[in-house]
Amino acid sequence: MTIYDIACKAGVSTATVSRVLNHTGRVSEESRRKVEEVIAREGFIPNAFAHSLTTKRSHTIGMICPVISDANHAYPVAELTGQLRENGFEVLLISTGSYTESKRAGFASLINHQAEAAVVIGCSEDEQEAEDFRYAAARLPVFIVNGRVEGENIYSILCDEEAGACGMVKRLADMGRRQILYLYDSDTYSGHCKRRGYEEGMRRYTGEEPFTVRIVGEETSSFFQTKETVSRLLAGRPFDAVLSADDSLAIGAAKALREAGRDPVPMIGFNNTVLGRCATPELSSFDIDMKQLCRLTVRTLLDVLQGQTAPSCLKLEGKLVERASLLDFES
Amino acid sequence: MTIYDIACKAGVSTATVSRVLNHTGRVSEESRRKVEEVIAREGFIPNAFAHSLTTKRSHTIGMICPVISDANHAYPVAELTGQLRENGFEVLLISTGSYTESKRAGFASLINHQAEAAVVIGCSEDEQEAEDFRYAAARLPVFIVNGRVEGENIYSILCDEEAGACGMVKRLADMGRRQILYLYDSDTYSGHCKRRGYEEGMRRYTGEEPFTVRIVGEETSSFFQTKETVSRLLAGRPFDAVLSADDSLAIGAAKALREAGRDPVPMIGFNNTVLGRCATPELSSFDIDMKQLCRLTVRTLLDVLQGQTAPSCLKLEGKLVERASLLDFES
DNA sequence: TTGAAAGCGATACCAC
DNA sequence: GTGGTATCGCTTTCAA
Numbered sequence: 001m002t003i004y005d006i007a008c009k010a011g012v013s014t015a016t017v018s019r020v021l022n023h024t025g026r027v028s029e030e031s032r033r034k035v036e037e038v039i040a041r042e043g044f045i046p047n048a049f050a051h052s053l054t055t056k057r058s059h060t061i062g063m064i065c066p067v068i069s070d071a072n073h074a075y076p077v078a079e080l081t082g083q084l085r086e087n088g089f090e091v092l093l094i095s096t097g098s099y100t101e102s103k104r105a106g107f108a109s110l111i112n113h114q115a116e117a118a119v120v121i122g123c124s125e126d127e128q129e130a131e132d133f134r135y136a137a138a139r140l141p142v143f144i145v146n147g148r149v150e151g152e153n154i155y156s157i158l159c160d161e162e163a164g165a166c167g168m169v170k171r172l173a174d175m176g177r178r179q180i181l182y183l184y185d186s187d188t189y190s191g192h193c194k195r196r197g198y199e200e201g202m203r204r205y206t207g208e209e210p211f212t213v214r215i216v217g218e219e220t221s222s223f224f225q226t227k228e229t230v231s232r233l234l235a236g237r238p239f240d241a242v243l244s245a246d247d248s249l250a251i252g253a254a255k256a257l258r259e260a261g262r263d264p265v266p267m268i269g270f271n272n273t274v275l276g277r278c279a280t281p282e283l284s285s286f287d288i289d290m291k292q293l294c295r296l297t298v299r300t301l302l303d304v305l306q307g308q309t310a311p312s313c314l315k316l317e318g319k320l321v322e323r324a325s326l327l328d329f330e331s
Numbered sequence: 332m333t334i335y336d337i338a339c340k341a342g343v344s345t346a347t348v349s350r351v352l353n354h355t356g357r358v359s360e361e362s363r364r365k366v367e368e369v370i371a372r373e374g375f376i377p378n379a380f381a382h383s384l385t386t387k388r389s390h391t392i393g394m395i396c397p398v399i400s401d402a403n404h405a406y407p408v409a410e411l412t413g414q415l416r417e418n419g420f421e422v423l424l425i426s427t428g429s430y431t432e433s434k435r436a437g438f439a440s441l442i443n444h445q446a447e448a449a450v451v452i453g454c455s456e457d458e459q460e461a462e463d464f465r466y467a468a469a470r471l472p473v474f475i476v477n478g479r480v481e482g483e484n485i486y487s488i489l490c491d492e493e494a495g496a497c498g499m500v501k502r503l504a505d506m507g508r509r510q511i512l513y514l515y516d517s518d519t520y521s522g523h524c525k526r527r528g529y530e531e532g533m534r535r536y537t538g539e540e541p542f543t544v545r546i547v548g549e550e551t552s553s554f555f556q557t558k559e560t561v562s563r564l565l566a567g568r569p570f571d572a573v574l575s576a577d578d579s580l581a582i583g584a585a586k587a588l589r590e591a592g593r594d595p596v597p598m599i600g601f602n603n604t605v606l607g608r609c610a611t612p613e614l615s616s617f618d619i620d621m622k623q624l625c626r627l628t629v630r631t632l633l634d635v636l637q638g639q640t641a642p643s644c645l646k647l648e649g650k651l652v653e654r655a656s657l658l659d660f661e662s
Numbered sequence: 663t664t665g666a667a668a669g670c671g672a673t674a675c676c677a678c
Numbered sequence: 679g680t681g682g683t684a685t686c687g688c689t690t691t692c693a694a
Contacts, residue, residue, distance in 0.1 A: 002686090002687055002688080003688060003689095004687075007665095012664080012665085013666075014665085014666095014687090015664070015665055015689080015690080016664065017688095018688065018689055018690085019663095019664095025690090026664095027663070027664085028663060028664085031664085045439060045442045045443050045470075046443065046687080046688075047384075047443075047688070048443045048444045049381075049384050049389070049444075049445055049687080049688090050380075050384055050670090050686070050687035050689085051687080051688055051689075052380050052670090052688095053378070053381055053670045053671065053672090053687080053688075053689090054669075054687090054688055054690080055670090055688085055689065056670075058380070060423075063424070067409065068399075068405055068408055068412065069402075069409035069410070070405075071400075071405065073405075074400050074401075074402065074404075074408075077399055077405075077408075077424075077426075078398065078399035078400035078405075078426050079400070081399065081424055081425070082428055085425065090423055090444060091423070091426075092391075092421055092424070093412055093422045093424040094412070094416065094421075095408075095409050095412040095413050095416070095422075108376060112377065112378075113379045113380075113391075113421060114378065114379065114380055223605075223608070223609070248605070248609070251609050255611075274554075274579070274606065275605065275606065275609045277554070277555070278554070278582050278609045278610050279609050279610070279611070280586075280589075280610070333671055333672080334671065334673095335672090343680080344680065345671090345672075345673090345681085345682095346682080347679085349672065349674080350673095350674095350679095350680090352672090355673095355674090356674090356679085356680095357680095358680085359680085362680080377671080377672070378670085378672070380670090380671080381670070381671035381672040382671080382672055382673075383672090383686090384673090384686045384687065385671090385672055385674080385686050386672085386674095386686090387686080
């Protein structure tokens with residue numbers, strides 16, 4: 001069923017049907033009624049491809065997200081998808097299997113499918129990836145949520161996690177802790193920022209050598225791995241507090257301490273996930289306010305698509321949410 | 332840049348370029364080389380819309396998922412998206428904001444965008460929704476992951492959660508528990524199955540009246556709500572075990588007991604999420620093997636798209652994963 | 663207000 | 679092997 005069939009049955013031309021469909025141009029009340037009636041009766045749904053082919057607008061936004069099943073990614077995907085839809089856009093989702101996989105093919109798909117823009121959840125810090133971004137940006141605007149790549153037509157919307165991590169170290173130092181262990185797993189841009197912040201904080205507030213440990217294992221729920229790793233750590237260099245790049249790691253560490261019969265130490269995670277609330281004691285966590293990041297991303301995207309200029313980098317502050325994992329140590 | 336430009340620069344016709352692009356028909360080695368060279372040099376990416384318009388194949392699968400940020404949904408979205416991509420399909424994602432929102436508009440979008448099939452994560456049990464499914468199924472095959480709707484061109488792939496829930500009650504009854512509290516939140520098809528299973532189990536194995544409590548609150552992380560609700564419950568009808576429709580609820584219940592200074596009781600959750608592992612004690616949970624469900628969904632989808640017949644309903648068994656929340660009570 | 667017709671970018675049949 | 683051309687479904691001048 002095409003616009004042509006509708007035109008015949010309604011006794012008008014395809015041009016008129018098109019006008020009715022798009023609420024464009026002037027159509028007599030009578031024609032409109034007739035056409036709408038036929039469309040409803042036949043349950044006609046126009047072909048968006050043919051539409052896009054002529055209008056050169058796809059109303060489609062491409063979204064690239066490594067490992068959506070990671071709750072930290074699922075949330076922005078949900079939030080962005082919903083908001084974009086409210087603004088009349090469909091979302092073409094590309095889930096690269098891992099954090100390290102090249103985004104090149106994904107970008108090519110999006111371009112092939114005429115996406116009007118690409119939204120990417122997070123990014124790495126390596127040059128290869130930056131090139132993929134620039135390759136894509138040559139053909140459509142690219143928006144990075146919680147990541148940063150510099151370049152023409154690339155917009156980064158992120159939280160200042162470096163300052164955040166640095167502040168967390170200060171918070172722990174203010175509690176008298178000096179030997180702060182830093183746990184991390186992924187090697188993303190965001191990960192690097194946090195780590196730099198931690199190192200800076202150690203330098204400024206404790207004067208101790210940084211003590212960072214990378215958890216290697218499956219990419220999601222690496223907290224099983226953490227428990228094991230931290231258990232081994234207990235025999236080595238001592239630590240009196242833990243800062244971790246993600247809630248799950250901190251929870252794994254807490255479990256390791258408990259199982260080893262050690263006293264708990266103050267702990268802070270990142271991303272303020274529901275995991276932290278499930279844990280006992282409830283975990284303090286740095287909240288990067290992803291909701292706000294998403295809002296700003298959509299706003300920036302809409303602006304850019306309307307030809308307005310927008311800042312190429314938007315950096316927000318996050319805040320620490322304090323719970324038992326810290327408060328228990330305040331006397 | 333179009334196929335026409337490429338044809339000119341390569342000194343061949345558009346037909347030849349098309350052949351090279353699609354690896355179809357015969358093309359002389361020389362022409363192929365020439366065309367490929369120009370395509371690479373110009374960084375040409377063909378317009379998928381124009382392609383689809385003529386071939387009548389979009390290579391796009393629509394996915395409807397309420398509340399992706401719910402980890403139980405994020406996982407299948409990730410899994411399916413990855414697998415479909417491996418099979419040459421793009422995914423058009425529609426995230427309806429809530430479990431109750433009508434899927435009608437979503438289906439219409441998918442049809443409008445020429446999706447070749449629709450995959451839906453979960454479903455409700457009401458007739459209105461079933462009609463939306465049938466409306467969509469009249470135009471494209473519809474696949475439901477962990478949900479069930481009967482109808483032509485609708486395929487359901489699910490776990491037998493009714494039997495699962497019933498078995499969990501038996502497990503608890505075998506431990507000598509009779510007053511088993513059932514917690515649930517959402518009113519989905521899957522939710523109804525579990526509840527029926529619980530009620531059946533109570534009848535068969537305990538002879539007690541079912542004791543079900545619905546947790547009302549935000550749609551995600553309803554475990555805050557649970558803690559509160561269960562705290563109030565402690566003053567009323569006594570219970571000596573908890574079965575819950577989702578891990579988060581059970582965790583909330585465990586916290587409520589602990590905070591009230593009550594003795595713990597055996598608890599079982601559903602979906603075997605990472606939340607259960609974060610909790611203390613670690614939560615036992617019924618695993619519906621979502622990975623396998625996703626695999627079967629993709630396989631069924633591919634079969635149907637190739638014109639082969641496929642069973643309209645595939646029901647798998649799940650299994651209980653026992654952890655401390657049960658094992659601590661085995662003497 | 664309406665309709666005829668020329669595209670949009672690719673495919674595919676049919677001659678050559 | 680190759681190229682001309684009709685075609686896919688819809689939009690958009692341009693005349694009437």
